[in-house]
Amino acid sequence: MERERELELVQRAVDGDEQAFAELVHATQGLVFTCCLKVLRNREAAEEAANEAYLRAWRGLAGFRAEARFSSWIFRIAHNAAVRMATRKRIKTVSMDDEEHVGLANVAREEPRAERRLEGRTELELVRELLDELPENHRRAIELAYLDGVSYADAAAALGCTIGTVKTWVHRGRKKLRELYLEETGRPALQR
Numbered sequence: 001m002e003r004e005r006e007l008e009l010v011q012r013a014v015d016g017d018e019q020a021f022a023e024l025v026h027a028t029q030g031l032v033f034t035c036c037l038k039v040l041r042n043r044e045a046a047e048e049a050a051n052e053a054y055l056r057a058w059r060g061l062a063g064f065r066a067e068a069r070f071s072s073w074i075f076r077i078a079h080n081a082a083v084r085m086a087t088r089k090r091i092k093t094v095s096m097d098d099e100e101h102v103g104l105a106n107v108a109r110e111e112p113r114a115e116r117r118l119e120g121r122t123e124l125e126l127v128r129e130l131l132d133e134l135p136e137n138h139r140r141a142i143e144l145a146y147l148d149g150v151s152y153a154d155a156a157a158a159l160g161c162t163i164g165t166v167k168t169w170v171h172r173g174r175k176k177l178r179e180l181y182l183e184e185t186g187r188p189a190l191q192r
């Protein structure tokens with residue numbers, strides 16, 4: 001969406017035009033849902049977080065500053081909503097040290113990682129699994145920059161950090177991802 005059109009719609013929405021806000025939602029809903037899904041990894045929770053983000057945006061639209069793009073602003077709101085939801089809905093984990101689950105620790109120690117893998121997975125599936133092993137900030141920066149195609153500026157806005165920090169996280173994440181790939185496959189990853 002062109003910047004001028006976006007600003008016009010924002011101003012109309014601030015003035016109470018729900019149709020203008022609906023057009024903004026339509027233009028950004030794919031990006032917002034994807035952001036929430038990447039944080040929550042659950043479609044229903046992602047839809048709930050996306051709805052919460054748009055509700056917060058509607059209520060706070062008067063505070064929107066026109067220096068930023070609406071898409072960057074709503075992306076940041078969506079990311080925060082998803083993180084809040086993930087924090088609220090923490091899944092209870094089982095400790096392998098728990099006497100009741102002693103067998104879990106034995107299985108984890110005895111079964112090599114390579115043998116636990118599913119046969120026939122694709123390269124993309126492997127990379128996605130390895131992404132999950134990165135620190136959260138590195139994973140999110142890489143997902144935004146490479147998988148979502150978001151600019152470093154928008155990624156920085158979404159992650160609440162500077163562009164330089166996003167670049168550092170991407171660099172470190174890619175380096176670690178190459179190391180994990182080599183460890184997993186025994187061959188170096190292709191670099192672009």
